[in-house]
Amino acid sequence: MSxxxxxxxxxxxxxxRKEAMWAYLFIAPVVIGLFLFYLMPALASFGLSFTxxxxxxxxxxxxxxxxxxxxxxxxxxxxxxxxxxxxLVSVPLAVMLATGIAILLNQKIKGMIVYRTxxxxxxxxxxxxxxxxxxxxxxxxxxxxxxxxxxxxxxxxAWLFNPNIALISVIVVYVWMxxxxxxxxxxxxxxxISETYYEAAEMDGASKLKQLFTITIPLLTPTLFFVFITxxxxxxxxxxxxxxxxxxxxxxxxxxxxxxxxxxxSGFEYSQMGYASAQAFxxxxxxxxxxxxxxxxxxxxxxxxx
Amino acid sequence: xxxxxxxxxxxxxxxxxxxTPFLWMVLTSLKSFGEAMQVPITIFPEExxxxxYLDVFASIDMMRYxxxxxxxxxxxxxxxxxxxSLAAFAFARMDFPGKxxxxxxxxxxxxxxxxxxxxxxxxxxxxxxxxxxxxxLIVPGMFSAFGVFLLRQFFLGIPKExxxxxxxxxxxxxxxxxxxxxxxxxxxxxxxxxxTVLASWNDFLWPLVMTNSEETRMLSVGIAAFQGQYxxxxxxxxxxxxxxxxxxxxxxxxxQKHLVSGIALQGVRR
Numbered sequence: 035m036s037x038x039x040x041x042x043x044x045x046x047x048x049x050x051r052k053e054a055m056w057a058y059l060f061i062a063p064v065v066i067g068l069f070l071f072y073l074m075p076a077l078a079s080f081g082l083s084f085t086x087x088x089x090x091x092x093x094x095x096x097x098x099x100x101x102x103x104x105x106x107x108x109x110x111x112x113x114x115x116x117x118x119x120x121x122l123v124s125v126p127l128a129v130m131l132a133t134g135i136a137i138l139l140n141q142k143i144k145g146m147i148v149y150r151t152x153x154x155x156x157x158x159x160x161x162x163x164x165x166x167x168x169x170x171x172x173x174x175x176x177x178x179x180x181x182x183x184x185x186x187x188x189x190x191x192a193w194l195f196n197p198n199i200a201l202i203s204v205i206v207v208y209v210w211m212x213x214x215x216x217x218x219x220x221x222x223x224x225x226x227i228s229e230t231y232y233e234a235a236e237m238d239g240a241s242k243l244k245q246l247f248t249i250t251i252p253l254l255t256p257t258l259f260f261v262f263i264t265x266x267x268x269x270x271x272x273x274x275x276x277x278x279x280x281x282x283x284x285x286x287x288x289x290x291x292x293x294x295x296x297x298x299x300s301g302f303e304y305s306q307m308g309y310a311s312a313q314a315f316x317x318x319x320x321x322x323x324x325x326x327x328x329x330x331x332x333x334x335x336x337x338x339x340x
Numbered sequence: 341x342x343x344x345x346x347x348x349x350x351x352x353x354x355x356x357x358x359x360t361p362f363l364w365m366v367l368t369s370l371k372s373f374g375e376a377m378q379v380p381i382t383i384f385p386e387e388x389x390x391x392x393y394l395d396v397f398a399s400i401d402m403m404r405y406x407x408x409x410x411x412x413x414x415x416x417x418x419x420x421x422x423x424x425s426l427a428a429f430a431f432a433r434m435d436f437p438g439k440x441x442x443x444x445x446x447x448x449x450x451x452x453x454x455x456x457x458x459x460x461x462x463x464x465x466x467x468x469x470x471x472x473x474x475x476x477l478i479v480p481g482m483f484s485a486f487g488v489f490l491l492r493q494f495f496l497g498i499p500k501e502x503x504x505x506x507x508x509x510x511x512x513x514x515x516x517x518x519x520x521x522x523x524x525x526x527x528x529x530x531x532x533x534x535x536t537v538l539a540s541w542n543d544f545l546w547p548l549v550m551t552n553s554e555e556t557r558m559l560s561v562g563i564a565a566f567q568g569q570y571x572x573x574x575x576x577x578x579x580x581x582x583x584x585x586x587x588x589x590x591x592x593x594x595x596q597k598h599l600v601s602g603i604a605l606q607g608v609r610r
Contacts, residue, residue, distance in 0.1 A: 050435065053434055053435060053436065053513065054434075054435070054436035054437060056430075056434065056513045056514070057430040057434040057435070057436040057439075057513075058430075058436060060426040060427055060429060060430040060434070060513075060517075061426070061427040061430045061431070061442065063423045063426070063427070063483070064423050064424060064426070064427040064446070064483050064484075064488055065427070065442060065445075065446065067423070067479075067480070067482065067483030068446060068449050068483050068485055070464070071457065071461060071464070071479075071480040071483060072449045072452055072457055072483070072485070073445070073448070073449060073452070074460070074464075075456070075457035075459075075460035075461050075464065076452045076456055076457055076460075078460035078463075079456045079457065079459060079460050082459065082460060087463075089462065089463070089466075135351070135354060138347050138350060138351055139351070141344075141347055143344060143347055143348065143351075145348075147596075149351050149354075149355055150600070151592075151593065151596060152355040152358050152359055153354065153355065153358050154592070154596075154599075154600075155358060155359070155362060155589065155592070156358065156361075158538060158585075158588045158589060158591070158592040158599075159362075159542075159585045159588065159589070160541070160542040160544075160559070160560055160581075160584055160585050160588070161542060161544065161560075162542075162544055162560045162563055162564050162581075162584075163365075163563065163581035163584055163585045164361075166563070166567055166577055166578070166581050167361050167362075167364065167365045167578065167581055168361065170364070170365075170368065170574050170577070170578065171361060171364060173574075175379065176376065176377055176378070176379065176381055176574075178360070178364050178381070181380065181381050184380075210357070210358070210361070214358075218600055267453070271453055271454065271455060273455075273544070273545050274544040274545065274560075277544070277548075277564070278564060278567065281567060281568070281571060282568060282571070293455075294455050294545075297455050297458065297459070298545065298548075298549070301458070301459050301462070301549075302462075302548075302549050307459050307462070307463075310459055311456075311459050311460070314453075314455045314456045314458065314459060315456065317453065317455060317456070318452075318453055318455075318456045321453055322451070
């Protein structure tokens with residue numbers, strides 16, 4: 035808007051005031067809600083990390099005691115390692131599988147919608163239910179998986195109750211559960227790549243395989259970057275699946291415990307809210323650091339010029 | 341191309357892996373307890389025991405869990421659609437002091453993981469007297485920074501000439517929001533709606549922590565508790581899993597197109 039007409043000014047500023055008033059009214063509920071239930075708690079969580087709050091008595095400041103106790107606790111170290119292994123194995127695996135499947139689905143084949151629907155079903159399924167079903171599939175004696183392996187005369191491991199492979203077994207479930215989400219995102223990325231690149235490559239006589247590595251993959255890297263960032267953030271926070279898989283089993287507790295499981299256990303089973311906040315805060319730091327690292331590292335592999 | 345059959349072969353193998361757990365869930369849910377615990381296992385039930393589903397309703401208060409989950413889902417979804425769209429409208433179309441700063445503060449919420457707010461929120465909800473009530477389940481879920489961001493992106497894509505014309509016709513700010521912006525942003529509203537429905541229906545950690553009585557129990561917590569009691573009765577457990585997932589599976593199949601475009605839209609979060 036131009037301000038050449040000076041005479042209009044008082045009227046306009048009244049209108050501006052009215053506009054601002056309405057705008058504040060429109061944003062007020064969300065801003066107050068986000069402040070009360072998200073921002074303030076996030077800050078409070080930082081503060082509570084330095085207290086011995088038990089959820090009932092007023093918090094008592096104990097400095098770095100929670101942190102010192104955490105780094106000396108085997109189960110915390112274990113949860114940290116488990117969470118990192120879980121993320122570093124499951125996310126790349128899910129992204130690789132999803133990229134492969136999305137490239138196949140993008141070949142203008144018949145039944146694409148049917149395939150897409152089937153691959154996506156686990157994504158809309160309640161994680162608690164997914165955990166229950168897979169616990170049953172993995173059952174050592176009566177599970178479908180070991181039944182099939184038995185038919186093929188292969189070894190039938192105790193998928194969940196062998197502490198050495200329990201985490202891997204849950205990773206497989208997580209990949210199964212999230213691959214569909216990645217497929218949708220990558221498929222959208224693939225469909226955004228202009229046909230003209232392929233037409234030019236075709237004229238140069240480049241093979242399909244060469245096109246895949248010189249056009250498709252490089253131009254897909256921004257999408258893959260996004261899939262990695264969001265995938266890693268959510269896998270670092272895995273809880274529902276782990277909670278159901280552990281159930282009331284003491285055997286599975288240590289091999290499967292993750293950071294969020296630790297937050298839940300300390301805070302709501304043992305009422306050590308301060309101690310739990312310290313764990314939650316370390317988890318947040320970990321998410322932040324890994325995300326910052328990914329953004330810093332992206333120049334090495336993400337092409338934005340496509 | 342005769343390589344097509346190879347592509348189909350790979351995709352079919354993948355599809356079988358994706359679908360088998362669902363089939364196994366349904367098949368087990370129809371077997372007797374004895375048959376499920378039998379070696380060698382049977383693929384199809386000897387007798388299709390549809391009664392298992394009635395047994396679930398008799399063992400746990402499934403109707404109440406459905407009702408509670410539906411209420412929470414509706415409350416959070418309607419709340420987000422109304423409140424986020426109002427705020428998004430102000431951020432996209434109106435001018436006010438502090439707009440950019442407030443918007444950045446809203447966006448900063450996107451970085452806050454759920455677990456970090458869990459414990460302080462338990463304190464806040466306790467002091468509000470909301471623990472174990474529907475307020476605890478619904479109210480905090482009505483505000484979403486992602487929702488504001490997503491809808492703002494949508495609203496920015498609506499031609500400004502539309503609301504300028506309406507302003508000249510004497511339309512109020514609320515009128516522009518209601519009659520111009522909302523009708524032109526239905527894909528965005530649907531995408532946010534489906535996301536919120538899905539997230540609320542499947543939510544687990546929040547209701548697990550914030551409620552403890554039967555009266556406020558949601559499906560996810562209900563069937564998890566069911567697993568705690570009947571840890572080996574797999575036919576009944578599978579029936580409860582089928583019952584709790586079916587509404588979302590139906591919604592997905594019916595609204596697939598919207599869901600897919602909604603997921604692809606997540607890209608704007610970058």
